[in-house]
Amino acid sequence: MSRVKEFVEKYYVERRNTNSLKWDALKERFGDSELLALWVADMEFKTPECIREALIERVDHGVFGYTKLPESYYDEYESWHKKKYNIDIEKKWIRFAPGIVQAILWVIQAYTKKDDAVIIMPPVYYPFANSIRNSGRKLVESPLLEDNGVFKIDYDTFEKQIRENDVRLYIHCSPHNPVGRVWTLEEQKKVFEICERYDVLVLSDEIHQDFTYGDNKQISALDVDGGRYNKRLIVANSGSKTFNLASLVHSTLLIPDEDVRKVFDKFSKENLGAEPSLLGQIALEAGYREGHEWLEGLKETIVFNYNLLCEELAKNAPEIKVYPLEGTYLVFLNVEKVLNGKTTKQFIQDECGLAIDFGDWFGKGYKNYVRINLATSPDNIRKAIERIVKNCKIS
Ligand SMILES: Cc1ncc(COP(=O)(O)O)c(C=O)c1O
CATH class of the missing domain: 3.40.640.10 (Type I PLP-dependent aspartate aminotransferase-like (Major domain))
Structure with missing residues (x-):
């Protein structure tokens, strides 16, 4: 079994209904409790056994x-x-x-x-x-x-x-x-x-x-x-x-x-x-x-998710610019070219059903950017990619 699969099977947890800000405050923060949560910077992974x-x-x-x-x-x-x-x-x-x-x-x-x-x-x-x-x-x-x-x-x-x-x-x-x-x-x-x-x-x-x-x-x-x-x-x-x-x-x-x-x-x-x-x-x-070994497994999972995102978007939505992930577990993307007159919120949240950090939270002039949290399961990242690709094709 690959290390990523092993890591995800062992540590991934459902966080809805655990008082999680990321999953249980979606209604308050985004107005829609059904969104796929890829925003605030924490993870869907249990801490290592030692902790x-x-x-x-x-x-x-x-x-x-x-x-x-x-x-x-x-x-x-x-x-x-x-x-x-x-x-x-x-x-x-x-x-x-x-x-x-x-x-x-x-x-x-x-x-x-x-x-x-x-x-x-x-x-x-x-x-x-x-x-x-x-x-x-x-x-x-x-x-x-x-x-x-x-x-x-x-x-x-x-x-x-x-x-x-x-x-x-x-x-x-x-x-x-x-x-x-x-x-x-x-x-x-x-x-x-x-x-x-x-x-x-x-x-x-x-x-x-x-x-x-x-x-x-x-x-x-x-x-x-x-x-x-x-x-x-x-x-x-x-x-x-x-x-x-x-x-x-x-x-x-x-x-x-x-x-x-x-x-x-x-x-x-x-x-x-x-x-x-x-x-x-x-x-x-x-x-x-x-916790060193656990951290290595986590980092491999993040890199796996990042590569998945880059490869799939390069194939199916090449207009989206994905920035290099040198550090952090948060990837920055420019979605300007797929908006076709829509706002970033209309595209990413209303159409794709994703809760992400919007670029304009980070400063003036970044309204066409989004930040996606990669510290989650490859399945969640796959779902996000599928929704983005599908909605790019429609628009
Ligand atoms: C750069 C940076 N500083 C601080 C924090 C938050 O730190 P704390 O939860 O310890 O206040 C974050 C969380 O995302 C962060 O990205």
Whole structure:
């Protein structure tokens, strides 16, 4: 049996009627509970056995009182990052947050003042822009440029926007959701050099770090030029994408510089006082210790789904542009040429019956794009392809 078939048979689960946002909020979010859900970034796969066993053991113990992180937690966290990304994380850098979106809000609030400018590179994960706006900061954008079917960084615009708006913070998405890029060393160096020149703090959201494919290797911002940019850097990561743990509300901020840490700690003392999630911490430690093989099976399944989508659309709906999947489990598509006067929603949702993330959620100018979540069964991806192809032929 192929590894993909084995993985799907073992881990795929029906999620309707389990209080799943993705499947059970379709009516609220899209107005139609019967859509095929390929939107929000979680998966239809059970977490690895090692995580479930560790959680069951703890639940069976039956006490959920105040807790202390064991040394073994830090050992597994540090060893995962050392082995996979060759970064040496020091325990004193680590702070916790219930989620990365929460962490982004905290960083915006701790390091910038009202009306300060914060820059992002759309199309990008929409809570970046929402968090900036909702915190009363000025949203500044440096859109990615599409060059021969690949999204690239526009360094001139990035620098100009920083200079003209006196930007204080840049939120880096690495790997980049939704365009699927894994930034190279050169690309990151150029961006961080600009940030250094204008004394801009970098928040690098690396939540998708464990999803890269082929020759695309994740380089953490912490490892760019041997840590040269660590003086003005905060990295946010978590196991919530890696092991499908979003609702266990446990994520990490890494703050290597002592002065930058002091600012966070002061903010935390005055505003937070939160404890890390016990179950989140147990799940992550178990996943980092023993979840590697499961993750490899998952990644093969995602690549299988991506190849299926590319091959079938190239054959039957070649007008749809599918962007390269270097990282993440989210594929970006341009459907402009098959719309024939319809809106993207009319085509994708009303005709094809799919709940996806619409391009215009990620920034102005992307209304003909969609993002599809590939972390599901090949059967679901096949169904989506069939509906797209059928409706392209009709229109
Ligand atoms: C780039 C990025 N950051 C953060 C998140 C959400 O993180 P959390 O659930 O920890 O708030 C997502 C989820 O899709 C994401 O894609």
